[in-house]
Structures are given as structure tokens and as C-alpha cells.
Amino acid sequence: MRRITASVCCSIISADPEDSLGRIVPLHSQHRPGSMDFNVKKLASGAGVFFTRAVQFTEEKLGQAEKTELDPHLENLLSRADCTKNWTEKILRQTEVLLQPNPSARIEEFIYDKLEKKLPSRTTNAELLGQYMLDASRDFGQETPYGSTLITVGEYQKRLGSAEREFLQTSATTFLTPLRNFLEGDWKTISKERRLLENRRLDLDICKARLKKAKQAEAKAALLSEEVDKAEHELRVAQTEFDRQAEVTRLLLEGISSTHLNHQRCLQDFAEAQATYYAQCHHYMHELQRELNKCANAVGAPYQSAASSDPASDAFPSVPLSPGTTAPASSSNKPKTLAMEQPQIPVTGTRKAKVLYDYDAHDSSELSLLADELITVYTVPGMDPDWLFGERGNEKGKVPVTYLELLS
Secondary structure, three states: OHHHHHHHHHHHHOOOOEOOOOOEOOHHHHOOOOOOOOOHHHHHHHHHHHHHHHHHHHHHHOOOOOOOOOOHHHHHHHHHHHHHHHHHHHHHHHHHHHHOOOHHHHHHHHHHHHOOOOOOOOOOHHHHHHHHHHHHHHHHOOOOHHHHHHHHHHHHHHHHHHHHHHHHHHHHHHHHHHHHHHHHHHHHHHHHHHHHHHHHHHHHHHHHHHHHHHHHHHHOOOOOHHHHHHHHHHHHHHHHHHHHHHHHHHHHHHOHHHHHHHHHHHHHHHHHHHHHHHHHHHHHHHHHHHHHHHHHHHOOOOOOOOOOOOHHHHHOOOOOOOHHHOOOOOOOOOOHHHHHHOOOOOOOOOEEEEEOOOEOOOOOOEOOEOOOOEEEEEOOOOOOOOEEEEEEOOEEEEEEHHHEEEOO
8 A cells, every 4th residue: 555655646746736726836836036935835735635635546446435436428438538549649650650661760750840840851762763773774875775764664763752752741741740639739638637637536535535534523522513514615615626627528528529520531631642642653653564665666575574464364354465475386395285275366345444544545546535434445366465445436446454444
């Protein structure tokens, strides 16, 4: 019991005392500027109040004193607020890890935020990679096939890095900042009022215990009736202060519902920022593949990525490989089963497709597209798997698979 009492006393007495109206008065404010006058009696009285509360708290934990229970609605609000605070902290921390995996960079951002200084612009990894590729192209020769390819890939890497930077900035503004504002603003206010409520509850229970002892002493004729009257008056005052503080705390806790609505909007903004970022990356990578195919065709070697999947074959399983990858007829050392697995077939069945992005045809063999329109698509033998043949009314032409959402 001594250990518990000592620890509680240390934690409570270290807090700032309260005035007669229950307002917190910092210890340093009790020194008048330019004066050595210090209210020792007031400090001693405040310390006595905190010690009495510590004793009451300890006796409640040991089951030696009665405790006033909060009403179920307020208890439910307190539990809900704690849950909101705990999960907000976890979501905030994990989102920070997602957006910035480098722990050192996160510490740097934290320091700048606490110092209320603007964080210097940081080059993204994709931008740095793109710059390295551009620098390498100058050493290898920009007119060489390798050098020109480095330039093409490097430029798109820098575009990806720029899109990532914009995504990080948008996420920080629309998602991380509101979560931090709740934890560092609203939650601190709620915590302060909860501590005051706990102090009012302890004072109320102390007054109840005093009144009980006074009545017991009166029954034994050890105390006069004015002692009981004084204890009853103190109890009424403590009850009034407790009820007032409970109402203030309840109003703050009910504001958690508004916090949930605000965080819900922030989640929607975060998801929208993610969708925009990934759509930009998808668009840039498709354009990069098209540029690389053009470069490869210019030197007579069709470009094929062994690691990439075949989007058209997922939608049309019977599509053969592109002509550049089909085994030539004169090759006698190729397995015959390979030729059987890649039969040349007529035009496949048509399907409807929704256009995801605008697309401008680069030559007369392609079909220009407008976002959200519906077209008919199909494949033909020997066609590049990254492309489909599209029809819109009397207009026909090749269309890129990555710009389409195939409908069942």
C-alpha cells in the first residue's frame, strides 16, 4: 500500500494545483513578477488536497473505500474515445511508414514538424534513378541504341517520381495532418477534462467518506451536529462540481462522432489520391512500353518483356504469341509440341470494352479513344498481345489494352 500511495502521490502532486473554482493554476504563476512573495499556505493546502486524493485512490484500488461509478453512457463514451485514440495512432504510424519507409527520413520530418519549419524538398528515388539514367546516356552516347533507351526510360522514371512526390504531398495534407491535429489538439483537451473529472470524483468520494464518519461519530455523541452539517455542505458542493465536470466531459466525448465523420472524409481523400497516383503510374508505364516498342522496331528487334504479363491473353486465352516470338518454320530443332500450342486461329469473339483514358491515334492503323465510351474489341492472328482491334460504328483500328476495361 505504501508503494502504491507513493507512486500515486508523485504523479498527482507533480501536477499543477487548482484554485477555489477548480481551475488549474501552474506553480510558476504563483510567483508574482519582481516579487519574492510566495503563498506557502496555498501551496501546502494544494499539496494536502492531492495527498488526500492519492490516499482515496489507493484505498479504492485495494478495495478499502467506496468508489462512485460513472453512468453507463459516459463509460461507453470514454471507452469509445480510447478506442478512437488508439487506432488513430496506429493508422497514423503505419501510414507514415507506407509513405516514407526510411526511418531516418521520418525522424527528420518529425523534427522539422516540431520546430514548425518547412521540410526541404526531397528527391524521390524514382527521380534519382531517372537522373542517373540520363547521366549514363551521355557517357554511352545518346545516339546509340542503349543510350537512347536510357534517355527514354530515365525520362519516364522522373515522371513517376514527380507523380510520387505529388501523391506524398496530397496524402500528408488531406490525411496525415487531420489525424495529427486530432491527437495533438482535441485529444489533449479531452484528456485534460478527464483528469479533472477523476479529481472531482475523488473529491466527491472523500466528502462521502467524511460525512459517513461524521454521522457515525454523532451517533456516538462524539461530534456536534455542526460537524455533520459541514460535511453535508461539502458533499453538496463536491456533487455539484462533479456533475458539472461530468457534463463538460460528456459533451467533449460526444464530439468523437464528428471526429469519425472527419476521418471518414480524410480516408476518402486518401483513397482518391492513391487511385490518381496509381492511374498516373499505369499511364506512364504504358506510354513507356509503347516508346520502347518503337525503339526496338526501329532497329529490327521487336521488344518483348519476359517478366511482364500478357494483358490480352488474360481476356482472350486463345490469342497466340506475337510474330517475333513464334518459332520459325525452318527451325528443325524446336519441339513440335510448341507449334501445336500456338495455332493460328481466325478472329476471336468480340467483346465490349469501356475506355479508361483518352487516347490519340499515332497513325492511320490506330483508333482514337475517349474516356468512358464503349467500343467493340477483338483480336486477329499475329497481333501484338498489348493491342486489340477496336470498332466504333464505322471506325476501326488498333487500340492499346491498358486503356480498356474489358466487360463480360
